[in-house]
Amino acid sequence: MTLANAAQHGARVLPGGKVRFALWAPDAQRVEVELGGGKRHELQAGEDGWFSAEVAAIVGQTYRYRIDHDLLVADPASRDQAGGVEGESRVVDPGAYRWLYPHWRGRPWHEAVIYEVHAGLFDGFSALQGRLEELAALGITAIELMPLNAFPGRRNWGYDGVLPYAPSCAYGDPDTLRRLIDKAHGLGLMVFIDVVYNHFGPQGNYLGRYASRFFRADRQTPWGPAIDFREPAVREFFIGNAQMWVREYRVDGLRIDAVHAIADRDFLLELAQRTRQAAEGRELHLILENENNEASLLQSEPGSNDPGFAAQWNDDLHHCLHVLLTGEDEGYYADFAVRPIERLCRCLREGFAFQGETDYRGIARGEPSGHLSPQAFVSFLQNHDQVGNRALGERLTTLAPTERLRAASALVLLAPMVPMLFMGEEWGERQPFLFFTDYQGELARAVTEGRRDEFRNFSKFSTPGAAAWIPDPNDYQTFVASRPRPEQADPAWREHYRNLLELRQHWLTPHLPGSRALDAQPLGERALSARWRLGDGSLWRIDLNLGAEDIAIEPPGESAQVLLSCGQNAAHYRHGWLGASAAVVSLETS
Template sequence: MSVAVPRWGAHEGGQGQWEFATWAPGAQSLELLLDGEALAMQPAGGGWFRLSAPASAGMHYRFRIDGERTLADPASRSQPEGVFGPSALLRDDFPWQRTEWRGRPWREAVIYEVHVGAAGGSYAAVREQLPQLAALGITAIELMPVATFPGTRNWGYDGVLQYAPAAAYGTPDDLKALVDAAHGHGLMVLLDVVYNHFGPDGNVLPALAPAFFREEVRTPWGAAVDFRRPEVQQYFIDNALMWLQEYRFDGLRLDAVHAIHPPAFLDILRERVHSALPDREIALVLENERNQASLLASGFTAQWNDDFHNALHALLTGESEGYYRDFADDPSERLRRVLAEGFAWQGEVNGSGQTRGEPSGDVSPRQFVLFAQNHDQIGNRAQGERLIQLVGPRKAALAMALTALTPMIPLFFLGEPWGAHSPFLYFTDHRAPLDEQVREGRRSEFGHFSSFRDEQRRSLIPDPNALETYALSRSVWPSPDDNDAATWLEGFRSLLAVRRAHLVAEGEVHALGADIIAPGALRAGWQVPGAQWWIGFNSGDAPVALELPQGREVFRLGAPCRDGQLEPDGLYAVVVEAA
């Protein structure tokens, strides 16, 4: 006999009552400790425990297993004292101002990826930057994960209490105020969520519900989450709907979905989200190393396209290790295929002997999110260098222009619009002994890189747990008298103005092809609504011959094309309008 799956967590009922429910098949008995009073929770079948009790918003509570161990609610909406403190009852009564907001069409998305702590330290600090972002032409901000993590600083991928926004950045209402204010500026707000694993410290689910995980299926972070179970599915479906309904986020970026087993859960989640919110523009964006174009065809909005980044980075830097091993053999060809067909890898066997990807030529370009930089590809470098530090400002500007001026959806990382030089390092705030394990693990993982085989070099890799590492990674909005930043911001604004004028109109978009015209130089074209859009791109050291269809020049980076020659570090865009 099947048991109905209750709603996870604590929710306000009627007449001063609150309803508490959690799945704890690992417990013989379960108590609710509500402001110090112990109340026995009632078994509800299938490992569930429930209780209705008088309470009020703000009261603290915990669960106690078998009269011994006390734990936070795994679906706590508020953790004012962090991971190891009590949960707090949260009433959903925020006074929303932008109640008419229904979102923006995805084709208009220009995404700015933000780490709340590194951008200013709080939800309120990010909120203060919204007018400047909107004025630049940004149309969406994407927050790196904010689910409660151990300590006060973390990338967010070590979250363990998925429903509670990190108190290190402010209150739940502060986060809602950020979203509400963004909508007032016409900005979508996306949230990065991590459903494939929990962090290594503070996860209460192994004690409450060992069956939440599958020990026989391993991921890079340990035992896989058991998405076969309806209780587990409901935990994450409820979580997704909470962010989209209670916080009014406009979409979710689903981290590393290739680590979700079985993958059928993804379609269940997508269907539940869209059926619950039929009158809003909701984006569900994947990160997926498997390059499964079939998921995009099934209804997911888009996928982060690492292939674009990896090919472009290998082309500009000449790097050939790590991410770039499968792109360094012929980065121009890999980039050409991305521009013409979506993915560079579409079912071929890569350097690891694995078949990667599915054919993507029929997928709309607008279902690929492109970036020349993001948190991963900067922060997973030993020293957290940005592209501008590796290749200089001219090639960094070229990469930014190429990202902005394809019909794909562009994403720019924190500080990128003003040419920030601050590193973005890997930072944490773990307790002992985990802090030492993370520090040594971080250094040892670079041992196979040629530049870090020497132990002395590895010892110079910043300590993730050091406060200085976090401080170095901050990239706050530049001051008005920073002339270099002002120049970059004006160039960035002009790029987005060109994009807005030519690449976001309603209608179908498809590739017309892409060609290598010289080593490091390409030509690519797309059919966009009412016109053809062509670009020439030259990352090489010498001028190249460039032939494009006769059209109107709408953008040029570098020297003008003379006698059909595109100068080094140049990008040229023309529009051929329909007669």
């Protein structure tokens, strides 16, 4: 096999009843493919550690690789698993599905209103498909599926996958996922997939046994040795995965997890370029999670019209709002506990709060971001990290006063950034979202103990025995407790979110292209006033007060329309007063 064919990881269906099997195993001397039933075929050694062969096989055929007569493993690029990550892989023909909406071209990025959801907590792809009409009616335009890749056991919060090409069989088969995406497109909904390219989970991954060059001995991450993207076959493994989601599942975008753990910037740029090429002219949106706040990844390369990555999750904005709503100041919230309203204003004016400043760990992070469009930032009050990485998985409905939370949600959904909701947020969900896994034996014990050790430095869990109250990730009841309960929805919350999104769609979204921030200034310790110039020249203004007292403000202009008064008397506002726990949105046309 030549390097030009390196993108052909996995099993590919060929004409004439054959399948081409390929495995990169540079540490192996011999590789065989063992078909279901026990028949083996030796793969031929090629260049640079590749083994491949064309074998008589059919779609649905199960198989595994046997390495050096001893190690029996699933295909790391398996499209489907017959029996979990330790079981057999299955040959899949991705072209067999007949799309109902093959002409879907996507939606422009400025129309995005994202809904992050865990498929397993809604009983898999088919059940989640049944909720799509409700989301579209609410005003959601994109669903973001937390990682789908196969993991050990029957439940996982999503970020411990080991076979990134295979949707977990706990959620459904590949075509059931395609039906979900197809249905979404028919309703005008985009579908984004959350992908993890910075590590593999702790069980079911055997690459280190036969492809040690997959990892770097000289660089560590929180999950172990870093993945070595300098290796061409490794780059192709992950770029091929991104291209698979775009070509074979017709997704509209990818959210790429924790790219601050990926040291190879050129890999990220190549990933963006080639994944966009795979979309063949469809709208495709690539979103980053990046603790390093690298604004330069969110803009075109010199001489190029390709925007690269559309946006980044703006954790800085979240942290500011969380501190203002809850008063918490431990861990990374320590960076935002002093003058949080000023940091929030900077986020609204310029994007990031940290643009090169030193954080609580003594690390300088971030790049200047004020030149970027507001749509280069995804804003949110909650997400899987900010809820699931809490010891008890509490949602903001249990941590913050209702009226303040309603006002903060108005800021997030009606600012010109791209907003994101976390599943159940729109109905005031109070069930936690906990970290959950399905490990067994010694690994299960290690994960449980590690989870509890993680929080021993927090005051709430510092006393002897307090950490025992942290739920065991492997207990089935931890998973059950994390299920959203739409049947217990608060109608007032749902109506609040529906009204906000209707206002956004009618008044804001059509004028977002070309918009830019003008200013955002504090009005005391817990209030602010922010202004943006929209693409049509009109002035968009949001006044927010998360304090307990009324605040004097600059009255709106006589021609300004007050579009939203959340917790506020409109006449009181026009006379220059902003009430406690209030948010007001006004529009002044030129």
